[in-house]
Amino acid sequence: MDATASHGASSSLPLHLIVDETLALVSPLQQSFQRAQRHCFGDSAPGEFPLAANPSIVLHVLTSCNLDPEDLAHLEASKVLKPANFPPDFQLSMSELAALDMCQKRAIFKPMSGHEKELFKQRCGGSWKLVLRFIMAGEACCRREKSQAIAGPGHSISVTSSGAVYTFGSNNSGQLGHGNLEEEWRPRLIRYEPTMATLMVSSNIIAVVVAAGAWHAAVVGKDGRVCTWGWGRYGCLGHGNEECESVPKVVEALSGIKAVHVATGDYTTFVVSDKGDVYSFGCGESSSLGHNTVIEGNNRHANVLSPELVTSLKRVNEKMVQISLTNSIYWNAHTFALTDSGKLYAFGAGDKGQLGIELVAQQSERGTPERVEIDLK
Incomplete structure (x- = not known):
């Protein structure tokens, strides 16, 4: 049966034959421009992927997946990550922010003052990923x-x-x-x-x-x-x-x-x-x-x-x-x-x-x- 013969019947065409009409109807130069706009980070200009305007979504994904410090370090090493421009420290990369967020959820970290947390960070090598690694190592030592x-x-x-x-x-x-x-x-x-x-x-x-x-x-x-x-x-x-x-x-x-x-x-x-x-x-x-x-x-x-x-x-x-x-x-x-x-x-x-x-x-x-x-x- 021809797919165009009836509007009421559902199409049985294989998925790999479906054409991306949005890109098929524009010139190759326009296609390239639209694809270039589909990225996750950068200035929140029109046409960009919503994650660019909502870094909290990326942060939520990184912190909710129970990534360990090594995973975050591998993420940062795989590409150059610019400052995420996100509070509480606008200069931190997204992986550093994720590590800090996971530290904040630890009962042993919450009561510390800002000065104590910063001192803790410096003693661990100046990285929140290293702080998280230190805390997790301590938690692993608790056998009961x-x-x-x-x-x-x-x-x-x-x-x-x-x-x-x-x-x-x-x-x-x-x-x-x-x-x-x-x-x-x-x-x-x-x-x-x-x-x-x-x-x-x-x-x-x-x-x-x-x-x-x-x-x-x-x-x-x-x-x-x-x-x-x-x-x-x-x-x-x-x-x-x-x-x-x-x-x-x-x-x-x-x-x-x-x-x-x-x-x-x-x-x-x-x-x-x-x-x-x-x-x-x-x-x-x-x-x-x-x-x-x-x-x-x-x-x-x-x-x-x-x-x-x-x-x-x-x-x-x-x-x-x-x-x-x-x-x-x-x-x-x-x-x-x-x-x-x-x-x-x-x-x-x-x-x-x-x-x-x-x-x-x-x-x-x-x-x-x-x-x-x-x-x-």
């Missing part, structure tokens, strides 16, 4: 973004999926973190006092890891800061003294460390950094802190009031990811360190065989880590 419940001796800690911390139970040493010594029979939200400990600071600690000792507690924030509170006996809070802290306090000695894991014992605390280094502080009884050994010429039972790098684990040349220790400083206190390759190291008291390694005659503890013959990978 789910609810948790920790049963401590006499008190309990619960963490919501959004990082809010609730405590309840015994509070004779301020271990609930509410600024008093009153017991709580119902879960009560901990309200943090903001502390400018690092450049990436927010008004609240967003907890991702929590640990409850007998008389103290600790959390690791999403930005890598460590807060401790409760009874500081033997220096287990890491603040350089043995004072009690009834509200969470940032461990300033770890301000240059991005923590990813924390573990607490009776009067001991261990922190693991994103690089796999281990820091410990508190009571050194039974050599369970892993440093100040006889080999180093010091008293291996000495108390440590501020975080110290566990050099004995550093010498293992393995990245540590988790620490587990007994909730007692007396008699049988010991510690396990797990590497990312699944190797297990033990140190501390081993008189009951709890280290999983054989001690020599008359030996009841081990001050340096020794590998346990088990593969946990």
Whole structure:
């Protein structure tokens, strides 16, 4: 049937036979001119593609597609991008604006002042794409973004999926973190006092890891800061003294460390950094802190009031990811360190065989880590 025979019937012509009548009816010179006008960027003159007059559409596309900094860098490297002439910085290219927009959506970036953001940018190399890459790398290091419940001796800690911390139970040493010594029979939200400990600071600690000792507690924030509170006996809070802290306090000695894991014992605390280094502080009884050994010429039972790098684990040349220790400083206190390759190291008291390694005659503890013959990978 001829396509022109009836106006009521739909055409069955293949799509590749349809002619672009708009261009077919004009001269080749006019065709070239019209095609030249069909581009996305430039001055918003009549005949141009609407994106030129609405750069926010391009920005929305770039930011809503979850592009990573490398994608934005490849986009910018593929062609010379002129300043987008778009707020908040009219000199930024579209890829830089997209990176800045994605940074603005991060909870850790929002509370920063304009000066802090600019300083952050300079420290990251002067590019918002590098800032975004830094923030995303930090987010990737957070291994826990789910609810948790920790049963401590006499008190309990619960963490919501959004990082809010609730405590309840015994509070004779301020271990609930509410600024008093009153017991709580119902879960009560901990309200943090903001502390400018690092450049990436927010008004609240967003907890991702929590640990409850007998008389103290600790959390690791999403930005890598460590807060401790409760009874500081033997220096287990890491603040350089043995004072009690009834509200969470940032461990300033770890301000240059991005923590990813924390573990607490009776009067001991261990922190693991994103690089796999281990820091410990508190009571050194039974050599369970892993440093100040006889080999180093010091008293291996000495108390440590501020975080110290566990050099004995550093010498293992393995990245540590988790620490587990007994909730007692007396008699049988010991510690396990797990590497990312699944190797297990033990140190501390081993008189009951709890280290999983054989001690020599008359030996009841081990001050340096020794590998346990088990593969946990």
